[in-house]
Amino acid sequence: MNITSKLRLACITVLSLIMALVSTSPTRAETEKRIAFVVGNAAYQASPLATAANDAGLIAQTLQAAGFDVSGARDLDGESLRAAFRDFLDKAQASGPGTVAFVYLAGYGLQLEGENYFVPVDAKIASAQDVAVEALRVSDYAKRLAGLPLKASFIVLDAARESPFAKSGPPLAGGLALADTEPNILLAFNATPGTVAPSEPGPYGAYSRALTEMIRQGGLQPAELFDGVRLRVNEETKGAQVPWDTSRIAAPFVFFERAADAPAPALAADRIDAMRSRPLQDLGSHDAYAAAIERDTLQGYQDFLTAYPNDPLAGRVRALLAARREALTWRRTYSVDTPDAYWSYLDRYPRGPHASDARRRLSTLAAADTPPPSYAPIVYDIPPPPPPEIVYVDRPVLVFSDPVFDFPLPPPLVFLNPPPPYLVFAPPPPPVELFVLPVPVFVPVPVWINPPVYVAAPANNVIFNNIHNTTIINNSPNVLNPGGPGRAGVGAGVAAGVAAGAIAGAAAARVALPPSVARRAATFGGPGAQQLRPGQPGEPGAIPPGAAPAARLPGHNLPAHELPGTMGKRTPGFGQRPGTAPAGPQGTVPSPAAPVGQALPSADKPVHGPGRHPQNQPGPLPGAHALPGGQQIPAEGSAPKGRKPGANTLPALGQGPMNRRPAGQFAPRNPAVAPGVNGRPWTPPGPAMAPKSQQLPQHAPPQFQQQRAPQPAFQQQRAPQFQQQRPPQQIQQQQQRPPQPAFQPQRPPQAQQQRPIPKALCGVPGAPPCH
Known part of the structure; x- marks a missing residue:
């Protein structure tokens, strides 16, 4: 063999080795998509759970750090849970081959005749016959995942708990049933089949803590990782809980890669x-x-x-x-x-x-x-x-x-070494938004732990971009630092203000709701609806079945609805502007924002000045009507500044479906508002007296306005008092006046100011009679 042939053979050998390496290891060109679906059901009607929602929030955040595009929710009823699962299956199908899917369900699990079920929060399971109707059969969704061309799928049921269901009739077998898994799927339980985990006070369960620790350890294949979870849970619970798993995942997979100079792992x-x-x-x-x-x-x-x-x-x-x-x-x-x-x-x-x-x-x-x-x-x-x-x-x-x-x-x-000292599981703040998972404070991943380079970075994942930072918003692409210089180190976003950065980071780090759940949340006041009032199921604004106790705050939120004269458009619910989601501090009720055409008085300070209060927020409008919750709908002819009278705003109470009225028509007079005396509104005695910020004078008919003394401007703009009583003198005057036409012609706002003002009062208590 000559030199040329030897060189040619050597080149062919080198190329073959390169092609083999390329075919067996993923590269940046062969990106790996990661998606996850996380549910934490805690607010069960039968018996609430202390840790399920927090466990789901912790796992969701851990998966976000590993590059998963996570959607999840808490306290889902049966309809919402099934729709959310369908959303995730559609997402997995659209994601294409090479995708890794992760499903984590925390709550109550049941087994019936060899099948495992996950229970929604509104389930009413009195006997074994109700299980298949009220709960979700897990194998149905596992088979759907197995039928998709995915690289690997994880189904984790943190649901083997002592059951409060099916107390009548023959009992159900406890815990979860041992199951055969589908190809390319790992199935894991928080307790070995036929056993249940002990109740835990919180804030997190031993299983979610151990799973978080082993995922963040890095370098572990799926079977090794869940072996470590079983060992850690058995150790922490003193043998009271022994998890179980079975795997048919053939492809190599790690959540994180571990650097060569990393310290000794826990396992x-x-x-x-x-x-x-x-x-x-x-x-x-x-x-x-x-x-x-x-x-x-x-x-x-x-x-x-x-x-x-x-x-x-x-x-x-x-x-x-x-x-x-x-x-x-x-x-x-x-x-x-x-x-x-x-x-x-x-x-x-x-x-x-x-x-x-x-x-x-x-x-x-x-x-x-x-x-x-x-x-x-x-x-x-x-x-x-x-x-x-x-x-x-x-x-x-x-x-x-x-x-x-x-x-x-x-x-x-x-x-098994002790857990790393830096991994501290602080309790998350109580959730204040409907269906949204509670997100704990993020603990940075050590610098010797990194996601694989071939993982496709999900959009708007601030945690994945900042896994090594002391705060999750330092280098993240957010409103403070749109560029996002990188993953490691402390970025320039901190210099823009810690307080503003914390707000931006918290908003970006939240777990996205599945589309169907987000639409359902919108019907109860939109995303970020903190205030839900109690009520009967199905009543507008009532707390839906399974809503967490943290969502039952003072006040109420009414859902979006159609009003007459809005051309079929839906107005936002109470406490939100169109396209916004107000969120107040924990434990407080945020001040509601007013849609166009409405004004909401401040909840803690009275309205001052003509249409403004000291914080330059819009005050009440003259002629407005009061609605529950402090809203005001302006009466006809009293449009806000900058709007023409008769514009398409919300109609006054008692009016027809359209706000524009034909010429020559008159607006009905509101007889529930009493006149002012000596520059001050008349207030009846007794407990029915309302605060000044809710008193609103009406435009009186010409006969009465000719006898009324001039009043300061700020008293012409008082908030409405819907239950105000009139003095007997005014009732007698109204009975003696000739009947008024049904409607009054629209007057420009300055018409009242151009009327001649009498020099003396007459016809009121303490004044001479009128002639």
Whole structure:
């Protein structure tokens, strides 16, 4: 072979290696899109949860830092939850191949006849028959995700909790059902099948904290990551909660990459590998227990009991083995789905967690509960439970913290380091917006942790652009720093003002609502609607089913609605301008903004001056009418400054559907407003007296205005008093006046000022009679 041939062969070899590397590792040209759907249902009518909404907000923020385009919400009813899930599936389908999808559901989960369900906040589940109608079957959406050309999908159910539902009739099996996952999907539960997590006071659950820690650790493949989650949760809950997962993700995936000079991770992978290669009897009981929890297999638990049958930890491991054996037995039974299969299960577990499910299926299949003498039992691939296990599964649900078992506390895990000290989970501020997830203060990611370079940066993700900053708005492309110089370091946005930056960052860091949920929120006052009044379901402005207690603040918000004379346009709800979403400080009711053609008085200060108060905000208009909440609709002929009389503004109360009136017509007089005396409005005695800021004089007819003394300008602009009583003298004068036509011609605003003013009063108390 000559030199030319050798060079040619070497070039071909180098090119082949380059092409192989390009085909096996993603590049910037082959970007990876990441999308996520996060739900935290806490405000259940049956029994509220303390941590579910906060857990969802924490996971949503963690996924945002990893480059996910996150949409999510809290406290969704059945209709909103189904619509939001459809929105996400449509988004995943439009995202195209190579997309990674992540679904996190925190709330109550139920299992029925081998299927897992996620419960909306408004669900009314009195018995097992209501589960399939009221709750969402998770497998339906998992199959939809599996049918899309996605790179990988994660479905995480933080929902295995003690259930307050189905208290009548045969009980439901507790916790979640062991399930077979679809291709390219990882399915994870916060508690092993057939068990439930203990109740936690908050602000976050152990599962969401552990999942956040392991995602932010960086460099972990999906199976390794959820192994670390299981170990951390088991350690923090003292063995009361052991998560579970199963994965069929084949493609390589990491949430973050870890730099070579990074300190030792929390999960010591080298020690785990060394322990996996050794028999459990060679590790000692403490290390063997940790190894069994890390493996989380039927064989691993059986190996521990074989090596250490009399160890104090044997009871805890035996309970885990019993729950897994029963769950696998039921999964096999349900997959066969024949009367012989259900009779076979009842033969092994006559009072087991799924005994009621087996009898329900037999009834559906028109078979008797008792098997005939000639039935053929099915063959299970696992042996029947030994007698010591029956005590743990002879009940609907296994609770590891049950004092009846008196399990000893498990030892510390030797290959799991403590959580990093910088990862502090501060409670988030209480949510004040309908459906919006509570977002905690962001803890920066260490500089040795970075998202992979091939991740496509989602639009308007301020956290992803600032994962290393002490504040999430330092270098973010926001109103303070549109350019956004980069991810790391402290940018020039801080110099523009910390207070303004915090506002901009908080607005940008919020989790976007799914489109259908955002539209539903708009019907209750728009995004950012802090004030919802109690009411009957379906009543305009009433709190929807499942609204969080934090949304039930003083005041009320009425939804957008059509009014006569607006040409079919919808006016914004109370407390919002068109296209805006006012938000006040936590614990306060923001001052409402007035739509065009309306004026809203200040809630804490009276109106001063002709149409203005000291903060130069629009004051009440003359002739306005009062509405609940302090709104005022100007009367005909008293349009605001800059608007022509008769313009298309909101009509006065009692008027027809159109605001423009034919010439020669007159506006009806409002008899509920009394005249002023000596420059001051008359106020009736008794508790019905209203504050001055709600008193509004009307244009009196000519007969009375010729007898009225001149009044200062600021008293001609007082706010309306709708319930004001008239003195008996005025009632008598009104009865003696000739009847007035139905309408009065429109006068320009200056007409009242051009009338001659009498020099003396007459016909009122304390004045001579009129002649």
